[in-house]
Amino acid sequence: MMKIFSSIQPRTPPFSLYKIFLSHYSRTQLSFPTKVFFCQAKSDGAFYSGTDGSLNLEVVSPTLLVAEKEEAKAVLTLFLKKQGLSNAIATRTSKKSDHFIDHLVSRLHSKHKSWYLAGRELTTLEIRDTLIPYLESLFEEHGDILVNVVENYPNPPGKDKSAVPIPPSNPVSDSKKLKAVSRVSETDPDGGNLRPHIVYLMDLGMDIEQIRSITRRFPSFAYYSLEGKIKPVVEFFLELGVPKENILTILTKRPQLCGISLSENLKPTMKFFESLGVDKNQWPKVIYRFPALLTYSRPKVMESIDFLLELGLSEESIGKILTRCPNIVSYSVEDNLRPTAKYFHSLGVEVGVLLFRCPQNFGLSIENNLKPATEFFLERGYTLEEIGTMISRYGALYTFSLTENLIPKWDFFLTTGYPKSELVKFPQYFGYNLEERVKPRFTIMKKYGVKLLLNQVLSLSSSNFDEALKKKMKKMQVS
Numbered sequence: 145m146m147k148i149f150s151s152i153q154p155r156t157p158p159f160s161l162y163k164i165f166l167s168h169y170s171r172t173q174l175s176f177p178t179k180v181f182f183c184q185a186k187s188d189g190a191f192y193s194g195t196d197g198s199l200n201l202e203v204v205s206p207t208l209l210v211a212e213k214e215e216a217k218a219v220l221t222l223f224l225k226k227q228g229l230s231n232a233i234a235t236r237t238s239k240k241s242d243h244f245i246d247h248l249v250s251r252l253h254s255k256h257k258s259w260y261l262a263g264r265e266l267t268t269l270e271i272r273d274t275l276i277p278y279l280e281s282l283f284e285e286h287g288d289i290l291v292n293v294v295e296n297y298p299n300p301p302g303k304d305k306s307a308v309p310i311p312p313s314n315p316v317s318d319s320k321k322l323k324a325v326s327r328v329s330e331t332d333p334d335g336g337n338l339r340p341h342i343v344y345l346m347d348l349g350m351d352i353e354q355i356r357s358i359t360r361r362f363p364s365f366a367y368y369s370l371e372g373k374i375k376p377v378v379e380f381f382l383e384l385g386v387p388k389e390n391i392l393t394i395l396t397k398r399p400q401l402c403g404i405s406l407s408e409n410l411k412p413t414m415k416f417f418e419s420l421g422v423d424k425n426q427w428p429k430v431i432y433r434f435p436a437l438l439t440y441s442r443p444k445v446m447e448s449i450d451f452l453l454e455l456g457l458s459e460e461s462i463g464k465i466l467t468r469c470p471n472i473v474s475y476s477v478e479d480n481l482r483p484t485a486k487y488f489h490s491l492g493v494e495v496g497v498l499l500f501r502c503p504q505n506f507g508l509s510i511e512n513n514l515k516p517a518t519e520f521f522l523e524r525g526y527t528l529e530e531i532g533t534m535i536s537r538y539g540a541l542y543t544f545s546l547t548e549n550l551i552p553k554w555d556f557f558l559t560t561g562y563p564k565s566e567l568v569k570f571p572q573y574f575g576y577n578l579e580e581r582v583k584p585r586f587t588i589m590k591k592y593g594v595k596l597l598l599n600q601v602l603s604l605s606s607s608n609f610d611e612a613l614k615k616k617m618k619k620m621q622v623s
Contacts, residue, residue, distance in 0.1 A: 436471075472507075
């Protein structure tokens with residue numbers, strides 16, 4: 145640990161100095177690809193009207209919409225910065241692009257319609273994981289003037305000479321992409337039917353537009369043979385136990401998998417990860433969660449593993465992390481893992497333990513997620529030491545939305561009559577659904593006229609909760 149954090153000593157500065165304290169940390173960025181592209185959005189009107197099976201916005205609360213727009217702006221800003229734009233230009237573009245931000249939010253709702261209908265809120269990581277692949281796939285049109293396109297969405301980009309261009313695309317590469325995409329719809333010269341691998345993919349459940357979309361991102365996909373590449377990989381995944389419906393998601397996320405030799409690359413790579421502790425019985429879930437895992441080079445993987453070992457994690461613990469959160473290997477050690485570890489260490493958190501319990505923290509932005517959460521608790525009177533204790537006791541604390549989770553639950557907590565020290569003892573409070581669990585439990589307790597410990601109110605099952613209330617009542621009557 146001293147090797148990583150030798151210059152950092154845990155401390156508890158006054159809040160007035162904390163703003164300065166925060167500025168000493170370098171900004172961290174999400175890992176994005178080196179190119180950015182854009183294509184026209186579809187069915188925005190249908191989405192907002194609720195027709196064609198899309199989600200009606202009446203299902204989503206206004207406060208949730210505001211929060212999601214801020215999350216979308218953060219993702220877009222970081223994406224643009226990763227393309228080489230300055231922080232000022234990236235931030236300005238996000239602020240000026242309200243219509244495009246609305247479009248990104250509409251994609252969240254369309255992608256996770258069933259979750260919204262069930263009252264399920266997206267976490268920051270889920271929002272990021274939904275939008276990043278979409279931004280990565282917007283590469284066919286306007287790649288050289290992305291900022292102009294985003295700011296003018298949904299109208300065609302203007303001819304503003306001051307617009308900041310993204311480096312222009314390669315004409316030869318564009319020509320190859322167009323040829324590959326057109327090949328998807330071409331019929332076989334012999335039989336007049338679509339090519340065999342296209343028919344096979346459609347039988348799996350893909351539609352022709354999905355196949356085109358994959359081909360735009362990865363033109364080689366249009367030239368893969370059915371028997372030599374696509375079918376063997378699909379059948380291998382099915383034999384592993386991957387559900388058929390998940391195959392489509394896997395191929396959409398990482399079509400390159402079909403170009404990898406089963407015997408020379410794919411299977412040896414899986415054995416390699418198993419040697420690192422990945423549970424071989426969990427491969428269907430691991431591959432579905434992060435298909436790209438099987439395409440990473442061993443040196444890149446070992447760079448991440450070496451860092452986890454530096455944190456003091458055992459090989460067994462690292463295997464469990466890779467199984468539960470395989471995308472940990474996609475995070476840059478120097479841009480993500482190390483700065484985030486340094487930040488949590490400054491709060492007095494045992495970083496290795498936190499990473500084992502909730503590795504998702506290390507995919508968050510220090511500037512847009514971690515620091516605002518810390519400031520939130522500082523402004524409410526908690527010390528850095530208390531905040532560190534809360535994170536240590538509940539690793540998922542910082543993965544929740546500030547606007548849609550922490551703030552409303554804090555506001556309700558103030559009405560309960562409990563001292564704020566109860567949240568240091570039981571920060572898991574923020575993990576319970578406010579409307580379905582927290583408020584109903586407090587209503588019942590108020591009806592009984594008793595007061596239980598905060599963890600009893602929320603963590604007990606319904607039967608045990610009733611029993612605890614009755615015991616408390618009897619104790620009060622005796623006394």
